[in-house]
Amino acid sequence: MKQAEKIRIQQEFKDRMDYDELLNCMRCGFCLPSCPTYIESGYDETHSPRGRIALMKAVVDGDIEPDEEVKRSLDMCLGCRACEPVCPSGVNYGHLLEQARDIIYQNKKLPFHIKAVRTLMFKEVFPYQNRMIGLTGLLGFYQRSGAQSLARKTNVMKLFPEHLQLMERILPEAPARKNMKNRPAHLEPAAPKRKKVAFFSGCLMDTMFLPTNDATTKLLQLAGCEIVIPKSQTCCGALHAHSGEKQDAKELAKKNIEAFEEDEIDYIITNAGGCGALLTEYNHLLDDEPQWNDRALRFSEKIKDLSSILVELAFHKQDLKLEDQVVTYQDSCHLKNVQKTFMQPRMLLESIEGAVYTEMKDAGRCCGSAGIYNIVEPEMSMKILDYKMEQARAAKATTIVTANPGCLLQMKLGIEKEGLAGKVRAVHIADLLLEAWEGGKK
Template sequence: MTTAEEKKVIGEQFQLRMDQGELMNCMRCGFCLPACPTYIESGYQEEHSPRGRLALMKAVTDGEIEPDEDVERSLDMCLGCRACEPVCPAGVNYGHLLEEARDTIQQNKKHSAPVKAARNLAFKQLFPHENRMQTLTGLLGFYQRSGIQSLFHKTRLNKLLPDNLATMEKVLPNVPRKKEMKNRPSFVEAESRAVKRVAFFSGCLMDTMFMETNDATIKLLKLADCEIVIPDSQACCGALHGHSGEKAGAAELAKRNIEAFEETGADYIITNAGGCGAFLVEYDHLLKDDPEWADRAKQFTDKIKDITSILVELDFHRTHTLALSEQIVTYQDSCHLRNVMKTADAPRKLLHAMENIDFREMEKADSCCGSAGIYNIVESEMSMKILDTKMKHTKATQAATIVTANPGCLLQMKLGIEREGLSESVRAVHIVDLLLEAVEV
C-alpha cells in the first residue's frame, strides 16, 4: 500500500513531469469510449476509459486528488493499445501520458520484496541481456524436447496452473536449441541485384522463442532483393520497460540500439513485431530531452518500417506468386502496428494478393485481443473477457487461418483457439510465416 509520504512525493512529481498542455487537450468528448476495450468489458466504468484515466491524471497533477491505489489500479487496467488515439479529434497523445504517469508512480513508491525482486529480475537482469534470454528460452526448449513437458501433461500437473497459464504453456512455439540461437547471421546478400540495403531489428523474444519467424523475415527480405544487415550489438527494444514504469531502463536500451544501427548505412530498419516497432518508432519522444541523443533518435526513428510495408513498397506481392491451398483467412490487427506505426493496409494488400484464399475481414479487427505484453498474465480476468469477445468475432468469419503481425497477439489468438476447442480446425499464424508458406508452395 502506498504511504502518505509516497503519495505526497508522487503528487509533486506529477506536477513536475506530466505535460499540462497535453492533459488540457482532452475535451471530454467521449469519442474514445467505444474504442476502449477495458471501458466496454468493465461494464462502461468511466475510470477504465481513456477519458476517465486522463481526468484522474489531471486531478493528481492539479492536486485535487491523491495518487492512491484506485488511481494506480485504473492506470494498470489500461491495455496501452492506444486505440483511443486515432479516434481522438483533439489528437491527445494518450500513450505518452500513460507511460509518464506509470513511471512517476513506480519510481516513487516502495515495492514489496517479491515485487521488487521480480521487477529487478525482468527489467535489469533478464531482458537487457541477450545471452540470458537465450539461456532461459533454451531451458524452455529443453523442457519441450526432453519429454518433461509430455510427462507434465500425462501426470496432469499442468492442472495446478491457472487455466490461462496452463493453456498458454500448451500453445508456446517449439523453441530452438541455444546453439542455434547463438549461430545467427549478421549479413545476408540479396537474391539478385540489391535494390535496398536494410537493417533488421531481430528483437529479444523474436530471435529466441520466435526464431523461425525471424528466419522467414530474412528470407522474404532476401527474395525482395534487399541486402540485410543484422547488427550483433542490438538489444531489446525496451517496450516492456517503457510500458511498466521503467523509462530509464528503456532509454538505456534505446541508446544501445541507436548506436548499433547508426553505422549500418541502411535505407530502412525493418521490424516484424508490432509491439517492438511501435516503441522503436517513438525513441525520438523517449529521448527528446536528452541533447546528446535527441537528433540521433530522430534519425533512427525516421528509418523504422514494418516488414509488410517494405514488401508492399517493393511490389513483392506483384513480382512473386503467392498461393496457398483453399482456405478462409482473416486478419487480427496488432494494436501498436495499426495505432502507432499507422500500418493497416499493407498486411491486407499482401493477403489479398494470395491465390486460392477467401479473405474475410472480421468485425472490430482493429480492437485489442487482450495480449498487451504481459497484460494477459497480470490482468488475466480482463484479458480473457477481451479475448472471448475477439473470438466471437473471429468465429463469425469461419476462418481456418487467423493472421496477425505481433508475437503477443499470435500467442493470444492461439490461446483463444484452444479455449474455444478449435485447435483441430483453426490455426493462428504470423503474416511473415504465411507469406513464406505462400511463396514456397
C-alpha cells in the same frame, strides 16, 4: 499506499506530467467506443481514456491523492492506443500513460516478490540476449526432455491458474541453442538488389520466435534486399516503457541507436508491431536529452514494418499460393495505431491464390495480450479475448494472421480455449507469406 509515497508521487506528477497535453483532452468521449477496458468493465469511466486523463489531471491539480484506485485504473489500461486515432484533439494518450506509470512504479514500494520478478525480467534478462537464449534453452529442455509430457500426465499443471495452463500448451517449440547462437550479421539479396536494410531482430523474436525471424529475412532477400543485422543491438525496451521502467527503456534505446548508426541503410525493418511502435518513438523517449535528440530522430525515421517494405517492393505481385483456406487478419494495436500500418498486411494477404480473405469485425480492437497484460490482468484479458474469438468465428476463418508475437500467442490461446485446435490456426504474417511463396513455386 503510504502517505509518504503519495506525497512523492503527487509532486512528481506536478513536475513531470505534460499539463498542456492533459488539458488537450476535451472530454468529448470520441475515445469511449474504441476502448476495450471501458466496454468490458461495463462502461466504467475510470477505465476509459478520458477518465484516466481526468484522474491524472486531478492528481496534478491536488484534487485527489494518487491512491490505489488511481494506480488500479492506470494498470488496467491495455496501452493499445486505439483512442489516439479517433481523438479530434490529437491527445498523445500513450505518452501520458507511460509517464504516469513510471512515476508511480518508481516511487511506490512494491511487495518483495513482485519487485524481485520485475528486477529479474526487466533488468537481468531482457536486456541480455545470451540470457534470453539461456531462458529459451531451458524451455527447450522442458519440452524435449519429457518433463512437459510428465507434467501434463501427472496433472501438475492443474496447480496453476487456468490461463497459465492454456499458455503452457500454446508456447512455440523452442529452437536449438546452436541455432540461436549462430545468427547471421549480413545477408545478400536473392533477387536483383533494390534496397539495403537493417533488420531489428528483437529479443523474444530472435529466440522463442526464431523461425519467424528467419522467414522475415528470407522474404526480404526474395524482395531484393541486402540485409545487415547489427550484433550489438538489444531489446527494444517496449515492455520497460509500458511497465513503469522508463529509464531502463531509455538506456536500451541508446544502445540500439548506436548499433544501427554504423551502416548506411535505407530502412530499419521490424516484424513485431509492439517493438516497431516504440522504435518509431525513440525521439520522444529521449526528448529530454538534447545530445540524443537528432540521433534518435534519424533512427526513428528509418523504421519500417515488414509488410510496408514488401508492398513497396511489390512482393504481393509475385506468385503466392496456398491450399484453400479462409484467412482473416488481427491487427497489432501498435502497428495500426502508432505506426499507422493498416492496409499493407491486407494487400499482401489478399494477393495469395487459394486464400479467401475475410475481414474480421473489429480487427483493430486489442486482443488482450498487450505485452504481459494477459499474465498480470488475466480476467480482463480473457474477456477481451472472448470477444475477439467471437469475431474470428463469425468470419469463418481457418487461419488467423497476426504481426506481433504477443498477438500470435494470444490468438493461439484463444483457439485452445475455444476448443478449435486442429480446425483453426494462428500464424505470423511472415511465416504465412513464406509458405505462400514456396507454394507458388510448386
